[in-house]
Amino acid sequence: MRPYSQVLDQLRNAGLRPTRQRLALAKLLFENAPRHVTAEGLHGEAQRAQVRVSLATVYNTLHQFTEAGLLKEVVIDANRSHFDTTTTEHGHFFFEDESRLQDIPDGQVELVSLPDLPEGTTVKSIDVVVRLNNS
Amino acid sequence: MRPYSQVLDQLRNAGLRPTRQRLALAKLLFENAPRHVTAEGLHGEAQRAQVRVSLATVYNTLHQFTEAGLLKEVVIDANRSHFDTTTTEHGHFFFEDESRLQDIPDGQVELVSLPDLPEGTTVKSIDVVVRLNNS
DNA sequence: GTGTTTGCAAAGTGTTTGCAATTTA
DNA sequence: TAAATTGCAAACACTTTGCAAACAC
Numbered sequence: 001m002r003p004y005s006q007v008l009d010q011l012r013n014a015g016l017r018p019t020r021q022r023l024a025l026a027k028l029l030f031e032n033a034p035r036h037v038t039a040e041g042l043h044g045e046a047q048r049a050q051v052r053v054s055l056a057t058v059y060n061t062l063h064q065f066t067e068a069g070l071l072k073e074v075v076i077d078a079n080r081s082h083f084d085t086t087t088t089e090h091g092h093f094f095f096e097d098e099s100r101l102q103d104i105p106d107g108q109v110e111l112v113s114l115p116d117l118p119e120g121t122t123v124k125s126i127d128v129v130v131r132l133n134n135s
Numbered sequence: 136m137r138p139y140s141q142v143l144d145q146l147r148n149a150g151l152r153p154t155r156q157r158l159a160l161a162k163l164l165f166e167n168a169p170r171h172v173t174a175e176g177l178h179g180e181a182q183r184a185q186v187r188v189s190l191a192t193v194y195n196t197l198h199q200f201t202e203a204g205l206l207k208e209v210v211i212d213a214n215r216s217h218f219d220t221t222t223t224e225h226g227h228f229f230f231e232d233e234s235r236l237q238d239i240p241d242g243q244v245e246l247v248s249l250p251d252l253p254e255g256t257t258v259k260s261i262d263v264v265v266r267l268n269n270s
Numbered sequence: 271g272t273g274t275t276t277g278c279a280a281a282g283t284g285t286t287t288g289c290a291a292t293t294t295a
Numbered sequence: 296t297a298a299a300t301t302g303c304a305a306a307c308a309c310t311t312t313g314c315a316a317a318c319a320c
Contacts, residue, residue, distance in 0.1 A: 017294055019300065039285080054302045059285065078210050078310095080284070091250065096259060108250035111263070115226065115243035121267040124231060128246070128263050132256040152319055154275065174310080189277045194310065213285095215309075275318070286307070293300070 007070065014068035024051040025061050029071070033085035036074070036101040037062075074101060076129055091128035104130065142205065149203035159186040160196050164206070168220035171209070171236040172197075209236060211264055226263035239265065 007026045011018050028045055029037065037045075043058045062083050065071040074082045076094050082101050084092075091109035093102040109128045117123065142161045146153050163180055164172065172180075178193045197218050200206040209217040211229050217236050219227075226244035228237040244263045252258065 017299065019294075021301075056286080056303075057301060060301085073213075075213050076210060078208075078216055081213055093250075093253060093256075095253075095256070102253070104250045108248075110247045112245045112247055113243075115228075115239045115265065117265075118228060118230075118237070118267065120270060121228075121230070122270060124266040124268050126263070126265050128261070130250065130252075130261050131259040132253065133259050134255060135257060152274065154319075156276070187277095191278075191311080192276060195275085271320100273319090276316085278314095278316105280312085282311070283309090284307100285309105287305085289303095291301085291303105294298085295296100 010068060010070055014064070014070075016064055016068065021051070021053045021057050022061055022064075024049070024053065025058065026065070026070075029065075029085055034103060036082055036084050038080045038082055040080070074127075076101065089126065091130065094129055094131050095134070096131055097134045104128070145203060145205055149199070151199055151203065156186070156188045156192050157196055157199075159184070159188065160193065161200075161205075164200075164220055169238060171217055171219050173215045173217055175215070209262075211236060224261065226265065229264050229266050230269070231266055232269045239263070 007030050008018055008023075011022060011026070016022060024046060025042065028042065028049065028051075029035065039055065039058050039062055042062070043053070043055045046053050046058070062071065062081075066073050066083065069087060071083045071085060072087045074084050074092060076082055076092065077099055080099065084101070084103075086103060090106060091104035093104055094100070095102070109130070111126070111128075114123075142165055143153055143158075146157060146161070151157060159181060160177065163177065163184065163186075164170065174190065174194050174197055177197070178188070178190045181188050181193070197206065197216075201208050201218065204222060206218045206220060207222045209219050209227060211217055211227060212234055215234065219236070219238075221238060225241060226239035228239055229235070230237070244265070246261070246263075249258075
């Protein structure tokens, strides 16, 4: 839950100018958070909301927001990149038939323990995905 | 651990003719199992082993083997498809800096419990990925 | 022989990039 | 007005596909 009002500050802190496009995309993303988007999907939404923004800019913006810590990229789907407004650690359901992502409520997918790490490595993230089929 | 000798039978059972290309790829895959490959990587290996096989055939073969249950596709990397000779449930380390995959030993990444599933769904698989950075 | 498989090259898909025009500070 | 950002179209990387030739049974 990241109030949209904080977003402007976070853009500034990340050295990102609050352009019309970024603000519009941030609004779509964070006023409806928590949520998951693909570039294509967010672009379509923007168009439907009468926001003129190119697909290239949507891609750039998603990556910039990710670098700024506003989003987390979720690698789950061989065909498409997904982004999540929730950046804290949590698991995902992935509906294979619809290529749709859904958060697993906190506390429902804890690991028994952290595995022994290979020498000279640090954990970047731990991703738990429960892949689901209909029926 | 799937002995290479079983592979011929499994190809037959899957209705796949044991062609020169399939046998050669199966040999590379299962004589060195457990292991992880990408299409590009396996193709390179085949060439180095003097096996003439096209990249298109490598792709086709990897998918056919996956459908036949000989391999499991691991979606972990936004840029490339990875395949694993171990088809039973287990976690993975992913070395982000090298785009390399490694199995987590059995028992080191168990979940405390299965989360409540959304209505009308069944679990296809549960994927646990520990993403690692060097140092 | 008949149906399957292969390899090539072309097409496809999602994503990134170069650069001129535009916008922001 | 200097630097950042956008949008377009082209380029890209990986993957899939159509089809004629080669192969398996």
